[in-house]
Amino acid sequence: MIIIFILLSAGFACRKTGLVTEDGSRCISRLVVNVFNPAIILSSLTGSGMDKNGLWVVFLTGCVSFMVLILAGRVFSCVMSRNKDTRHMYELMMVFSNIGFIGIPVIKALFGSDALVYAAIFIFEYNILIYTYGYALIKPESGKKTGFRDTIKSVFNIGTVSCIAALAIFVSGIRLPYVLSETISCLGNAATPLSVMAIGFTMGSGEKISRVFTKPKQYLFAFVKLVAVPVIMTFILKKIFNDNTFCRSCMVMLGLPIGTMPLLLATESGQDGKLCSDNIILTTLLSIGTIPVLMAVYPYI
Numbered sequence: 669m670i671i672i673f674i675l676l677s678a679g680f681a682c683r684k685t686g687l688v689t690e691d692g693s694r695c696i697s698r699l700v701v702n703v704f705n706p707a708i709i710l711s712s713l714t715g716s717g718m719d720k721n722g723l724w725v726v727f728l729t730g731c732v733s734f735m736v737l738i739l740a741g742r743v744f745s746c747v748m749s750r751n752k753d754t755r756h757m758y759e760l761m762m763v764f765s766n767i768g769f770i771g772i773p774v775i776k777a778l779f780g781s782d783a784l785v786y787a788a789i790f791i792f793e794y795n796i797l798i799y800t801y802g803y804a805l806i807k808p809e810s811g812k813k814t815g816f817r818d819t820i821k822s823v824f825n826i827g828t829v830s831c832i833a834a835l836a837i838f839v840s841g842i843r844l845p846y847v848l849s850e851t852i853s854c855l856g857n858a859a860t861p862l863s864v865m866a867i868g869f870t871m872g873s874g875e876k877i878s879r880v881f882t883k884p885k886q887y888l889f890a891f892v893k894l895v896a897v898p899v900i901m902t903f904i905l906k907k908i909f910n911d912n913t914f915c916r917s918c919m920v921m922l923g924l925p926i927g928t929m930p931l932l933l934a935t936e937s938g939q940d941g942k943l944c945s946d947n948i949i950l951t952t953l954l955s956i957g958t959i960p961v962l963m964a965v966y967p968y969i
Contacts, residue, residue: 672774672864673956679868693869700863705768706830708776708856709788710837711849723835726786726914730793733901733922737763738801740897748889754943756805757934761947762893764798765924767791769867770952773860774959775920779913785838786917792831798929806933870928871949880946890951894958898923902962903969916966923962925951 682688688696741762745755765771767790775783837844844852880886902919909915931944 669774669956669960671777672770675861675864676868676871676952676956679865680872681868682865683869683872688869690873693866693873696862696869697866700769700859700866702826704855704859704862705772706826707852708772708859709784709791709830710834711781711853711856723785723789723839725909726789727793729905729914729918730790733790733918734763734793734797736901737897737922740892744889744892748885753806757930757944758889759805760802760930760933761889761926761944762897764794764802764927764929765893765921766867766927766948766952767794767921767924768927769863770955771921771924773863774924775917776860778920778963779917783913783917786914787921788831788834790921792835795831798933802929802933867952871952880950883946886947886950889947890954894923894925894951894955895962898962899965899969902966906969916963919962919966920959923955923959925955 679688683693738759741759744762745758748758749755767787771790772784772787775787898919901922902915905915905918926944926948928948931948934944
């Protein structure tokens with residue numbers, strides 16, 4: 669996490685000094701989303717030694733985890749605000765974490781490439797939810813309905829397709845040619861530094877970052893999302909499964925900071941995205957400390 673903090677700080681400094689422009693930041697983010705993260709998922713699953721029958725367990729666990737997050741978001745948003753739109757924003761922020769930019773490099777660093785199969789399945793379910801539940805929760809300002817074809821097109825983006833391809837290769841046992849597998853591996857290795865630096869680019873592009881630390885209510889939300897929910901869910905998972913790597917990986921994914929998709933949905937719907945962007949920054953910075961804390965308390969849960 670110290671390494672991730674340094675990478676994040678480097679990205680922040682590059683953006684603040686003008687070494688990376690806004691267009692450059694967007695370009696690198698697109699590369700991470702469309703090239704490097706799909707590559708790291710493909711490279712990890714093609715070499716994974718996980719039991720194929722365990723995929724269904726991970727899939728069902730992911731479904732239950734997202735259901736719990738949706739329920740927690742629905743209940744806790746009422747505590748955070750009485751405004752309907754604000755409550756919906758808190759619900760989105762509770763459910764949709766930064767699995768791609770933060771989760772993938774953290775899980776790989778903590779548990780190795782084999783554990784990325786868990787992240788791949790969570791990302792697959794995440795993408796389906798964001799374009800169904802997410803869009804239903806915050807509809808675009810224009811009121812234009814999204815057709816079935818458009819929804820399917822949105823769900824099956826490069827992230828989802830890469831997860832499906834990786835899972836298909838994993839289940840079938842196909843071995844990719846050495847040159848192709850090494851190329852994919854090299855592209856995947858670029859995901860960790862660039863994805864974390866991309867978060868720093870975003871932090872360095874806005875107003876003074878000090879403003880996010882002045883709102884006490886946001887710390888309450890951050891505690892629930894980053895600590896309370898993952899601890900409670902991990903306690904339940906440990907009662908069911910006797911697999912520390914799996915339970916620890918789930919704990920990390922449940923304790924990740926807020927992702928960027930809620931902010932994109934808020935912008936599209938015509939809402940003020942400042943609440944979301946402030947919470948993204950705060951939870952990202954706090955997660956540098958909370959994830960090690962989660963790992964430290966895991967044996968005692």
